[in-house]
Amino acid sequence: MNDRAVAPPGSGVPHPPKEKTVDRSTVHRHRWQILAALCLSLLLIGLDHLILNMALPMIQKDFASTGTEMQWIVDSYTLTFGGLLLLCGSLADRFGRRLLLILGMVVFLAFSLAAAFSTDAAMLIAMRAAMGAGAAMIMPATLAIIKDVFPAEEQAKAIGIWAGSAALGVPLGPVVGGFLLDNFWWGSVFLVNAPVVVVALLAAAFLIPESRNRNHPGLDLMGALLSAAGLGVLVYGLVEASRNGWTDSVTLVSLGVGALLMAGFVVWERRTAHPMLAAGLFGDSRFSGSAMAVAAVSFGMFGSLFVLTQYLQFVLAYEPLDAGVRLLAAATMMIAAPLSPKLVERLGLKAVVTAGLVLLTGALFLTSGADIGSDTQVIWSLALFGLGMGLTMPAAADAMLAAAPSGQSGAGASVTDAAMQVGGAFGIAVIGSVLANSYRDALPSLGQLPPEAATAVGDSVGAASAVAGSMGGEPGRRLLDAANDAFMAGLTDSMLIAAGVTALGALVAVVVLPRRTPGTGAGAGGTADAHPAGEKRPVETARGH
Structure with a gap:
């Protein structure tokens, strides 16, 4: 029995008001338009994170933020996002996936507007945390809805497009952010969410059917x-x-x-x-191995972006738009992501995920040797990173969704998203910590500076740049050169750590992942909503469709 089937007469299960049955063939006729709406919701999340990275230097100058506050401005969002994903996935299964998607977009919009007008770092950190809660409602619902409206044989392709839309945020975020920051204040990077949310909300209201597990055992x-x-x-x-x-x-x-x-x-x-997830799910090698691969990719991506935005804007002194254009090199993700499902069919899950992680490791190792006077090596490394991420993420996400039980598709999708966000949070935390410690260790003696200035210089390269600018002349230039050299030492150490983590992820993929999954597409293998070709799917209950 499918989790979306109507309760039989006399079962005692109440039917929510204002519901009507949906002809599955009608829903499927609009499945690609539904996917476009879901990808727009996902784009909103990716776009926001990368735009914020571009705005960090301006926020630091405006609020005189410490390096730790800068990390929390990013991490507060990622932390609530990752921490609440499992709960939100379970809520989506219980109360409705479209409901959680719409509620998440409303929350995300409200706190985006509040973040734009924050008056200090503490307020911005709090607003970002609330935005993360909204994002936690959005992301698992998108994958669960894909599983609901696409037949098993098309789900791998749909998830490849889903992952590609996340990749689209990489080039769009920095470029849009750079344009906004060159012409407006940093709060504009949050206001840009408004029109995207409005379009996504309208699409969700008119295109996406409601679905839920009517036999949900209760919330954990x-x-x-x-x-x-x-x-x-x-x-x-x-x-x-x-x-x-x-x-x-x-x-x-x-x-x-x-x-x-x-x-x-x-x-x-x-x-x-009544656990959030089936007890044996993490014993499934394709599920657990793919989750570790996703976490390793996100560790490298979020950690390296935290470092490279500072490198481009502080060390190379690029304006935000110029820095964003250089990050366009990672748009190679958009090339690799649609190819990933086809390569899995031909070569197998293990080979594709491992190859992607090896490319990521090579890209991060290449980044560790970045030149203080040229961005060429970083641009090549970003292009290589994009290819690796585009291969790994769709293959791993599809494998995880395929392994999740039908009645827990929202919770199963939330593990994919949690691995991504928590891996990113740990990446920023670990890479930021390594960068800060290596930077301080590499600085020369600052005894000639006033105590307050010396503390600021030791905190971050952005603060050192501000102190050097206020000093001016030859002393300011020498201080800036010393701070840039120290930052490059931190960049090398932090990128080598990131490369080690992705290399470990590749090793885990080789050892843990099966060579091939039981079938292609989420839902293959008997744990998902697989239906034989030509078999009529069960009628589901839907709200407002």
């Missing part, structure tokens, strides 16, 4: 609390390590408590009667 609130708290404390410890050091008691306690909370989450999920 304790599991959601443990996972969110565990991830939050872990990332807090990693981010604060850049300020307190890795041996500081706050760092060590945070990391230890976070690890214990996550261990508690695993134990709870194995023992509770």
Whole structure:
């Protein structure tokens, strides 16, 4: 029985008001328009993150933010996003996937507007955290709806396009952000969300049918609390390590408590009667191996972008638009993503995911040798990174969705998204910490500076640039040169760490992933909504379609 089937008469299951049955053939006739609406929702999330990276230097100057505050401006969004994804995926299965999608877009819009008019770093961090909660409602719903409206044989292709739309945010984010920042203040990067949300909301209202698991056993609130708290404390410890050091008691306690909370989450999920996910799902090699691959990709992507935006704008002194144009090199993702499902059919899941991670490792290693006087090597490395990400992400996402049980498609999709966002949060935290510590270690003695100026210079290259500008003359130039040299030392160390993580991901893919999945497309293999060709699908309940 499909989770979308109508409850039989006399079953005692109440039918929500104002519902009508949907002819599945009619829904499928509009499936590509529905996919376009879902991709627009996804584009909103990717566009926002990359635009913000371009705005970080301006925000730092406006608010006089510390390096740690800069990391939290990014990480607060990623943390709530990743921490709430499992809960939101379960809520989508229980109450409706389209409902969560629309609610998420409304929340995202409201707090985007508030973020644009933040008055200090603390307010911006809070608004970004709330935006992350909205994004957590949006992203798992998009994948779950793909599984609902596409037949099994088309799902791999649809997910390839889904991943490609995420890739589209890479070139669009920096370029749109650069244009806005060259002509307006940094808050404009949040206001640009408004027209995108309005179009996506209209499309969702008129195109996307509602779907839910009418036999949902109930919400795993304790599991959601443990996972969110565990991830939050872990990332807090990693981010604060850049300020307190890795041996500081706050760092060590945070990391230890976070690890214990996550261990508690695993134990709870194995023992509770109604877990967020089927108990044996992580024992499925294609699911667990793909989740680790997605996390490794996101670790490298988010961490490297955090470093490279500073490199382009502070070290090479590019204006935001010029820096954004150079990041267009990563648009090679748009070439590789549609090819990924075809390559999986021909070569197998293991080969494609491993090859993508190897390309990512090579790209990050190439970035570690960036030149302080030229961006050529970084541009080539971004192009290589885009190819690797475009190969890995669609293949891994499709494998994870294929393994998820039919009644938990929202929760299963949320694990894909959680691996992406949590991997990104850890990437920013670890890479930011390594960058900050290596940068400080490489700086010469600052004893000749006033204490307040010396502290600012030691905090980040952006602050050092501001201090050097206020000094002027030859002393200012020498200070700026020393800060840039120290930043490049930090860039090398941080990119080598990132390359090590993606190399480890490639090794995991070789060991864990099966050579081939049981079938092509999400839903193959018997755990998803597979229907034989020509078989009529069950009628589902829908709201407002």
